[in-house]
């Protein structure tokens with residue numbers, strides 16, 4: 724693809740790359756390949772897609788998938804409007820027509836018929852058949868499908884079938900290294916680097932407990948929340964409890980144990 728899409732970028736949402744994910748995204752976009760983002764909650768996937776869409780100058784349609792989401796929700800349906808039945812495109816169809824980026828967040832949650840729709844779109848045909856209208860849309864230049872999922876939930880019922888997964892390039896997101904996370908949290912919260920460093924150190928200690936007592940580690944999102952509360956005047960102790968401890972578990976005993984760890988790390 725030529726450079727005509729390279730018109731955005733000046734006011735793209737802030738995103739600090741962890742590795743070569745921006746290059747992979749740009750290469751996938753240029754070569755019409757779909758991209759799958761794997762990784763835990765709150766590690767920057769949504770921000771990354773928003774950033775890249777802006778940099779590439781493409782509109783972005785984001786769909787939060789849930790277990791009731793069907794192919795019709797993506798493609799569109801006939802609706803009654805003022806006594807008339809009119810066809811209304813769903814977000815995927817709009818993206819296909821406009822050459823936009825369509826981001827399916829937590830795609831494993833969606834119903835099975837969604838995978839059927841994605842298959843002809845994610846191979847070199849790049850077509851979207853719309854049974855209800857009889858149309859067969861060829862994706863406009865600039866259309867890109869991006870999906871995300873969190874393999875960490877270990878829900879064996881909800882994993883992508885190889886036939887779906889192997890249609891996507893994949894990038895794995897992990898919790899960022901401190902040298903990446905500290906500037907992100909400083910930038911997002913406005914809190915000073917010294918206190919942010921402490922929070923990030925604590926976050927990494929808590930992440931070390933994943934699998935034993937905790938299902939998921941503290942996300943960057945939660946560290947940003949804590950730092951934002953502290954920058955707004957809340958004490959470290961209260962902010963950490965509300966943003967980095969309470970959201971992790973409903974088990975009071977585990978929470979008490981985590982607070983001991985907080986005291987040990989923060990002094």
Ligand SMILES: Nc1ncnc2c1ncn2[C@@H]1O[C@H](COP(=O)(O)OP(=O)(O)OP(=O)(O)O)[C@@H](O)[C@H]1O
Pocket residue numbers: 737738739740741763764765766767768769770771828873907911943944947
């Ligand atoms: N590399 C990064 N650059 C800039 N901000 C980041 C980065 N990583 C995380 N963040 C911050 O973390 C917050 C959460 O990130 P985001 O919403 O993109 O997570 P996510 O991976 O999409 O999570 P979920 O799986 O829950 O949807 C962002 O709002 C942003 O403040």
Ligand SMILES: [Mg+2]
Pocket residue numbers: 768769770828
């Ligand atoms: Mg997200």
